[in-house]
Amino acid sequence: MTAVAQQTAPGSSLPDPMEPEAFTQVTFHLLTSNISVIGNYSVKMHYNPVPGDIPNILAVMIYNKSSDEFGWDFVQVTANEELVNSNEDKGFRAYYAAGYLEAYIAAKRIAQIYISQGLTTPQPQAVLDWVERHIAYMNSKATENMRAGYPNPFWTQVGNLLAQIEGMAAGYNVSLVERGLIGPSQPNLTFTDFFLLNFNNELSEVYNLLNVSSSDMAATSTKQRTTRSQSSPDKLLPFKNRNLHCSALVKVTDEDIFFSHDSWNSYSSMMRQYKVYKFQTTVSMSGAAGTIASGDDWYITSNNLAVQETTNDFYNASLLEYVVPESVSEFLRAMVATFLANNGREWVELFQFNNSGTYCNQWMVLDYKMYTPGAVGDALPDNLLWVAEQIPGNVTSADVTQTLRETSYWASYNIPYSPVSLLVPG
Template sequence: MDSLAIDRNMILYFVILTLSFSQLAKCGDICIDLANDHKISFLTVDKEDWSTSSYPVCASFENQINATGWARLHVWTKPESNYNDSTLAYLAGYIEGYLTKDLINMHYDNLWEKYCEGIKAAAFCQRAFNFFAQNEAYIEQEAIDKRNTDPYWHQVGLILDQLTGMEEAINSKSSYQPGYRVNTTGKVYLLNAIVDLMDLESALNKTVKSLAVGQSFCSSLVRYTGDDLLIGHNSWIWFTFMLRVLKKYEFNFKQVQSSDKTVPGSTISMSSYPGIIFSIDDFYIISSGLAVTETTNGNHNATSLKLIRPKGCVLTMIRTMVANRLARDGKSWAQNFERYNSGTYNNQFIIVDYSKFVPGSTRNYTNLLWIVEQMPGSMVYGDMSSILVKNGYWASYNIPYFQKTYQIAGYPDLVKQYGDFYVHEQNPRAKLFRRKHTEAYDHKSLLQLLRYNNYTQDPESRCNCTPPYSASMSIACRGDLNDPNGLYHIPSQGVINEAAVDAKVTSFELFAKQQMYAISGPTYDNVPPFAWSNFTMKDKLVHKGHPDLWVFKPVYF
């Protein structure tokens, strides 16, 4: 551990852990340090003093969920700190856990309170926990052996440090010791692993799956106008996920501890959730010049699930952030993400390189847009810049683009059973984006497009159903609006625990300021706003800390 050089006179101003959470939350802006006995200490700091303070990690937190639908968190490390990266990562996790403890506990209850209920569910959870424990033991040993020489494993190790710090903060541990202590049955780990868990439900034989047939996550659009380059995303996810945090991490980590060079992606802004150290959505704005997002591709091939093993892989929740930090361009993002493929949380990732874009240029772009698709045992990626420029857009809507991925994931069999809904070019959202992408010409109009749902009138929302349309068949899903007494050919077209619970966008101008424009909550354009009190599933779903009515305006972050 590095020498802890601390100005003794400043210790008089420390606020020790006996300071209550409510007092800290009221001021919202704190720094963290360690005393000589490794005790964790805090200091409230005025914003104007942040740049001149000597503390290694600081944070700003504001809970605006009832006013805007979002909490806001900014955590950063000081580049001139005498602490090593491992200590900084731990303290970054700790300060986030300490400031957002109440939200973390509520979000955990919302997602996990009922998940393992029942004998069969409890048996599956034990199998999943065993998988997580074996996987964690594997990656911890790899990080110990290689983090001093391999940038990949150095970043993996820092994520483990961050997870350790956050878990120990919510459990009120008041001192720091070096080393990994990731608790794979603790709240922080299980919150971060929840989306990887969805593929483990099939791989480890969960009796009742969390997702209905046809249920998928997210819509995304990259829009090239010549004068602007826009990227946006909405998250199709369970209503229980709607406790949201906009996060900005400024972590001046080195590529390896002995290096003088910091990682290209030292600053990452993202839409996220309490207790989670990546986005999940995913939507990232990165200081390297990259904007990254994705939509999930379901894996419907039972044979490929046999390739999912706890050893020799790194879960997607970690690999995503490693790639975000290390990548300099779309190709290197794909190459970093490809390493130690877990085959869980399989997505089509979209990487836009804003450093390559010149407004108004007619050049033949290369490396402006890369697409990456993952399945167990497979990673396919390529430069799709020419298609983006030719068509003016790239749309993503939970159906693989690359034929190899499409085949591995079992989509041809779904076409036989359910028809064009599973054909890449004929899916309802494919048709909607093809028809409507020109309506997105700046960041506000893109956000509006990503909120689109006019299911009773739009022909693309028609289905072999009674009534003959579905609120799940639009750019912004509203699964709560479907008829609970209706008849639906595909289960996900009926009443389900899912909606497009947000939208986030950026443009060339906003990206230059590392900003996004974001709205929280299900769409209320052309449809009634979402209210828990009106939802037929409200008594079945835990939703602690949620407002009842979700009608919020967009914010800049």
């Protein structure tokens, strides 16, 4: 599988054509000689305006490398519409190609994120074994669904998202070779490495389950770290290294409805990207290089859904029996629901399927196509705002629009809403 970067703007000069100057918007195309085959790719770069007659485009990426000046890079990846809607593989090749192109272009950023998050530290073998079983389970279910003719949209989308990560791993490593970037600051990364980058927020529960001591732990996300003390009672996880740092608000005014999220973190996590994925649904989100989900989390979709969460911790060690590898990762379930759901009820129903019990959050889903500007109180329709709260073994969900009617707002700050999510975790 080869990719060749071609700088096509006459008279332009960049030290690395994949690293545009700040605020220089560049468009990249992933091309192939045969659109039905994965492989034999080439990557071509164009400064705007982009030529209109380019054949066999698998994916298009618009990249504005502006984080040093503005705080955010801008990334937009558009998959080939024919492949996204293909009856042959239901989008598998489209997602793979989109991941390949994104990681090929953003390879340096991905390496920076991977190193700054401490993921070069080897994971304990027990953790790697659990993660590999987890990946194998999801791959097997997606493959079964494919062989049966894609009857289940949930597993179809899980397969597509795993293909996107697989494409990222391939594109990243090809980019390192072709651009001469291999070295300590740009290590080769496997599919599992990319999966762990996306799964990083969920590792805490796996560490607790496997009773991994802090001295054995790799550096996990600072968003949520809770480890089991060797001296603690078996049935209680200690209040230790707790770092829950999100707050969110949905606010109705006399003129509009506002949907806001605040997340603060270490400096090592500040290389951010505002991403737009244009697949079967357009999803805009805060994110980072190498990840296919937000992680904060904050999303806006072309189905007029606004989705966000704040994290809830748990201390009842007996719940760890529900953290099993035969499940679907939280970040994948969130993305499946975000791509497929048309309303809040559909989102929570998709999200709660195959609950992994990892990275337990309160999710808010605002269906803003149901909102009429100026509507307040009893004029707000049912199903405007849904909430889903995950703990290991259970997801509790409800239409909480009545709270908006009564108080004009919904506030979320790492404290569960439902009695089950509040009392059972301890």
